[in-house]
Amino acid sequence: MKRHVLGMAALAALGLAFANSAVAQVQEIKLGFAAPMTGNQAQYGKDMQNGVTLALEDFNATHPRINGQEIKFVLVSEDDQADPKAGSVVAQKLVDGGIKGVLGHFNSGTSIPASGVYSRAGIPQISMATAPEYTRQGFKTTFRMMTSDTQQGSVVGAYVVNKLGAKRVAIVDDRTAYGQGLADEFEKAAKAAGGTIVRREFTNDKAVDFKAVLTNLKRQSPDVVFYGGAEAQSAPLARQMRELGMKSVLVSGEMSKTENFIKLAGNAADGTLCSLAGLPLDQMPGGAGYKQRYEKRFSGPVQTYSPYAYDGAMAMMKAMVQANSSDPQKYLASLAATSTPGVTTRQIAYDARGDLKEGGITIYKVVSGKWQPVESLAGK
Structure with a gap:
């Protein structure tokens, strides 16, 4: 009986070791997020964040792999207060925190100064900014979630x-x-x-x-x-x-x-x-499925920006998997060449500046x- 108990304990310990090993093998990849989360534009930031969050949850559920190792995307969120100075500070904080890409900022006024920080660090940025200047600075790291002004x-x-x-x-x-x-x-x-x-x-x-x-x-x-x-x-x-x-x-x-x-x-x-x-939600190519998942996850209706944020996040994560690397220098080319179905449009694709090729209104x-x-x- 004693030998049997010891044998069972050994098997249990071995099983626990395997479980811990499996958990340890899942590599976390940090993606940055920045938008106004306080103040009179907080509702826009939360809307955008919900879309990004849902994208990460959906993509992680597919158990993506890079170099044969399972990965998990995690979101590091910061409040830029819709303020250009705060936006630059937040951008540097995210870069210093080891993010591999950034989804944001929301405002053009914060996205443009922050884009210089990300460009110098070589980190791709997919922003909700619509001002033409955002993608006309000569940076290779700037991409849009929505059509430009x-x-x-x-x-x-x-x-x-x-x-x-x-x-x-x-x-x-x-x-x-x-x-x-x-x-x-x-x-x-x-x-x-x-x-x-x-x-x-x-x-x-x-x-x-x-x-x-x-x-x-x-x-x-x-x-x-x-x-x-x-x-x-x-x-x-x-x-x-x-x-x-x-x-x-x-x-x-x-x-x-x-x-x-x-x-x-x-x-x-x-x-x-x-x-x-883009199109009204019920006319978007992936609108019906997105609406169902969103309402189940957040217990409320889909707002204006979340589908575009979802598509932007998906494009970034797919680019990393396609490039088989989360190194910004290695997956940037894959992101620039993205051509993937989206919720909001038939095909998410960027031109040479990082503007969306499909731009209906x-x-x-x-x-x-x-x-x-x-x-x-x-x-x-």
């Missing part, structure tokens, strides 16, 4: 003139890299389509009182007021337009296309138009307090 602004500018029949157009932007960049591209396209820019004003991304700006715009009787910026400003802007009796249609970009915009703007939200990269309108897709247009 050049693509989006050019489509929307032509749309308001050709489809809405707007002849007199006013523009307001928040002076951020995103807001000003989108407004600049919109202005070029609206002028090219034959529209007249009757006035251009600017504010900042903390403002909530636009009465002075709107009073100046009202005198010009614009058919459309385009706002380049986020919901925290576009919602009170919409409210105050109606309070001043303005009949102009408010048009904005994807940072205004949120449920929170409708909540903040109230009845004044109705009639607002916004552009958003959908126009949405608030109808009776709900966002409704109006038309999907080809990007340029």
Whole structure:
């Protein structure tokens, strides 16, 4: 009996050793994530983070391997507070922490200064930034999750003139890299389509009182007021337009296309138009499956940015496996040559700058307090 007990104990110990060995053989690969996780843009950062988190969980479930060894991707998250200075500090912290790639930042204003830090370290960055300057710095490490302002602004500018029949157009932007960049591209396209820019004003991304700006715009009787910026400003802007009796249609970009915009703007939200990269969720190639997995995992509806963040994370992880290496210098070429099916589009692929090759845009309108897709247009 004693020998039997000892034998069983030895087998148990041997089994435990094998188990520990198997666990030890799973190599962890750190991916960085940076976005605003506090402040008035925290909802965007959380939305983006959810998409990245789901991508890591889905990909890890396939038990990926590099050099025959099973790997596990882990996320190292940082709050950049939507602040350019904080963004650069966070970027250096992630680099020093040994990340092999970064998914972020969210804002163009943080992504652009942070991209210099990642470039010097040779670490690939897939960002939600839309400002054209992000991928025009000559870095080989910059890639996008969404279409650029050049693509989006050019489509929307032509749309308001050709489809809405707007002849007199006013523009307001928040002076951020995103807001000003989108407004600049919109202005070029609206002028090219034959529209007249009757006035251009600017504010900042903390403002909530636009009465002075709107009073100046009202005198010009614009058919459309385009706002380049986020919901925290576009919602009170919409409210105050109606309070001043303005009949102009408010048009904005994807940072205004949120449920929170409708909540903040109230009845004044109705009639607002916004552009958003890609197709509506139910028309995305992988939209149905993504929606099911997302709602099960996070117990809530899919928001604006998470599908794009998911595709970006998947592209980075697949590039490492394809290159059979997590060394940024070795998998960067695979990432640049990516051609893989996505949730948001048939094929995730980048041009020489790191911009997405496929860049469709959908126009949405608030109808009776709900966002409704109006038309999907080809990007340029």
